[in-house]
Amino acid sequence: MAEEVTLEQLRAAVNMRASAYGHVFDVLKEKFGAEEAVDLLGEATRRLGTDMGAHFTAYGPADTVGLCDAFLGGIPGRDAMFAPEVIERSDERIEIQFHRCPLKDFWVADGRSQEDVERLCRAAGRIDGGLFETAGFVFKGRTWQPGQDGCCRLIVEPGTES
Template sequence: MADKADDNTINLLRRAFAMRAAAYAYMFDTLREELGEEKALELGMKATRRMGEDMGRNFKDYGPGDLNGLKDAFLGGIIEGERMFSPEVRRCDGEELEIYFHRCPLKEAWQEMGRSDEDVRKLCRMAGAIDTGLFTAAGFTFAGETWKPGESGCCRLRVLPGTAA
């Protein structure tokens, strides 16, 4: 993950993430007003998971058990990942891939929007469904966790070999 972009490019990338974060937030708010919070979260997660399933097809060659190959391909595909997410690979062996993100531009954007910690938690769950879709579509088992109030950093991705491994 070589960070090569200039400051202007990073600013544009952050703005794009902020727009994505706003889209998630406004859709969640609208769905919550119309259908209630539980249904809004369910539908938001369903849609986001579908987006992840489309992305997961790019990683299918690594499933169900090449966690090291998955790690390299996944982290290598995150544009300016070091600056935007500050990933820390905590484990990568034949049994588990664990990546902890010290930052998240979506979470940071929601906080800058003035969203409550509880709303940020729910929005992280909604947006985090992308990872469930991505890793399961690639043939792995996903057991990650999204951010909760009082925690530092952001998501913890835990990917285990798929059932065919």
């Protein structure tokens, strides 16, 4: 029988992911500059999102309510780690505000500048575009900016029939 994964184990795994993103970002920034580092790391995370989006194609291009339920239902440690607030859940759009993000929390605790936290959030946030667009939807989300509370705001609208 498999052991249950605890919230502490989940946090440790996400912290390792955040640390890896940070190291890759630093190497890319040293070699190519900050904006190119964001672009390159962002493309890698977008591709990860594309892989994940394949699990949600049954909802595309228009079942936003089903997508919202499936997406939120699949987030490990959802409430404790991300504290999502559903702002809108309708046939026209879903909008979810994340009040916490374990990646961002790690980068802040690691002593990164607000500018680099914003850049890392922008790069890591491209995972969502890859996921929702692969599933057949239009993604219009935003990542955290200095001075804002919380973290990402996901905005997803129906896509078009192919």
